[in-house]
Amino acid sequence: MSPISNNSDYAIYAKDLVKMYPGTLALNRVDFKLKKGQVIGLLGKNGSGKSTLINILAGMIKKTAGDIYYFGKKVDINNVQDSENLGFRFVSQEPYLMDDLSIAENIALREKELKYNFKSVNWEEINKTASKKLKRLNIALDPTIPSRYLKVSEKQLILTIREVLSTGARIVALDEVGAALSKYELETIFDLIREEKKRGMSFIYISHEIDEVFEICDSVIVIRDGEIVLEGDISDLTSMQLKEVIAGRDLKDESEAVSKKEFRPSDVVLKVRDLSNEKLRDISFDVHKGEILGVYGLRGAGRTELLTTLFGLMPADSGTVEFRGKDVLKLTPAERLNEGISFVPEDRSEGVFDCRPIRDNLFMSSLEKNLCKNNLLIDFKQEEKKYYQIKDEFDVMAESIENEIAYLSGGNKQKIMFARCRVAEALLYLIDEGTKGIDIGAKFEIYDLMNELASNGDSFIYTSSDLDEICRISHRIMILYNGAITAILDRDEIRKDLVLHYADGNKS
């Protein structure tokens, strides 16, 4: 049995793959096998190593050690071009299209003749090919409109079609495409996958949603801490088993870890009425003292926009926002911070000052609270005192307040951003995806922190694209679709299928 004949059944066979970063071992001797015409589900928590694996296959990062075989042939993947030439396509979860180009042009970007030749462009053909591809999936969009006018879900559809139907595609990796799509749209993609599968195309399907995986995948691989912990046919597994393996701990423990404190609505802290702007439509809701209000919705539903509007970074066209009885809609972000509204953005690169020390990062929204008696200079001693308190309370792993924050782990950076709101004496925390890309241990520490702060009377508006997470930590869940509220569920009404039902745009 020679290794070559053994490997040739596989579209991809990656052997003993190792990837090391300074400080972490992202992949630890991973064996990844993908058969021709197979749909494999790639599962794992954020930071487990699944993106590292895909990025190596796509040529975005280089492996540290190991061998990769494509269709039985050993290959060297040094850049994206190499993996593309081998027939590997990647559909990212952020649907990047060229905003100023039309749908047809965006689709045509993947066609070889256009990419490498200087011959004149045949616009008619480009538009015709694009509309043929759109028609095949029953998508009623004019291929000549610029893609900036598309909704996020439509962009995701176009991107998927472009990659799957491009010439020479033999293996397609789909990264959480479901997160931005409605059920109906996702079904369209699934139909496409099923059809192309019959022709021998292979798929890697990355997802957090177990139900999607059961619907479309033939087999699954679960990665945890850079190692494959489960490999098998989907028919041999139950969803409970899968979830347990992904989390790496008993799920019963998890639900207990989060306090089930009864929350009784008392004083209204935030009162939003008919809030509208270019991304939001007639948003009305209340937040109570000590409440964690979860906000759920598909990508592009307006979660981030709701928070940035409440913080004052995005202008509101109409409506009222009352915070503790005071109209705050006309206030600047700095003034809202003084009133007690704090914001933690989704992307850490939008919240962290990488080349600045922890001191600057921690106190940037509360500089005026640490001035000396002369009201001119910053009191370093007072800052240090607060830092040591926070370090204990939030369990931050850091050597010194003067260390640059760039050298902290993602979880610790996230804690510093939470702590920044805390030292600014926030009463209402607006948190966009508070646990994105941090390890599971840090996640639970953050849940505990939030619960503790909430039981002390602080309020939270918390968005997440992780359905499990939002159902677990929220006192109530508000569901957005296309910039409007479709439902607000009370604690005893929270059910995952119900949340998904409203997230697809169905009204109650």
Add this chain to the structure above:
Amino acid sequence: MSKKFSLAIIDNMIWVINLILFIIFLLIEPKLILPKNIVSMIYSVSMLGFLIFAQAIVLISGNFDMSVGAIAGFSATVVAAFYEFWFPGTPWLILVIISLATGTLIGIYNGFMVGKLNINPFLQTLASHVLFYGLMLIIGGRTMFKLPRQYLSFGGGFVGDSILPVSVVALIIAAIIIHIILTRTTLGRQIFAIGSNRIAAKTCGINVENTLVKVFAISGFISAVAGIMYTGYMSCVTMDMAQPDLFLTFAGAILGGVAIAGGSGKISGVFGGIVFLGIMEIGLTMLKTRATWREPITGIILAIAVVLNTYQGRLKGHVLAKESERRIEKERAEIEAI
């Protein structure tokens, strides 16, 4: 070498370079050690030093200021025109105030365009550079000598009967004040924040637009101080005042460890950058370098500055990552062993 020591060396690299350079020149010309020579080393770059501080603050905020030289020249020309043409006999103190006000106003104008109207800082300040050197020719038109003695004493005078020039003392005082503003005040923290990550600065409630206006206003103010110093040093206002020094303002700041991308830098480093240029100046004069060689040597200094700037951060990251790397290597060895 301990981690702390290597980090200290990397953070203060320019002073290490200064020391080495000084020793080299000392070996060639032992008289360099005389206090008189050391003072004149800094004196020769003290006017430029103010411009470098002005540039450094703007660079830290993540912007450029191509107009620092033009502001120095223009504000000096306004003062000279005031004294010679418009209101002869104006007291020197009023002249100082006029100079500083002119510089600050031009700075506010730059800051308004960059901060509020979102004009690219490079283009905006380049336009100001051309505009104000042009206006100088209209207002002055020739080298202007007629100025009160007290006004000239800032850049040309000495403290009491000592060998200490006023401008050197002023530069050191300015360095201390700017250092305190940058590290100990809310404004200073916000300048670093904007340079480091403008979006994050907004999520922290910082008014980025207003802060940028302040940054350019401070830069304009310091540039006007430089204009007063240049005037005194040369005892006149020339129509190309500070023009050849524009690129050296970048070199000095960058050599001093100010990140060209913004967000990091410290005044002790920038002062080191100024001293470096002083040592070069004295050294080249001492070696009787021909004037034609000055330009290419400036170019080489700029190139070195950029390389240092790029690798300083990486070197630091390397030192900090070394420990964790060692741990990984160990893990790796264990994996290999299995």
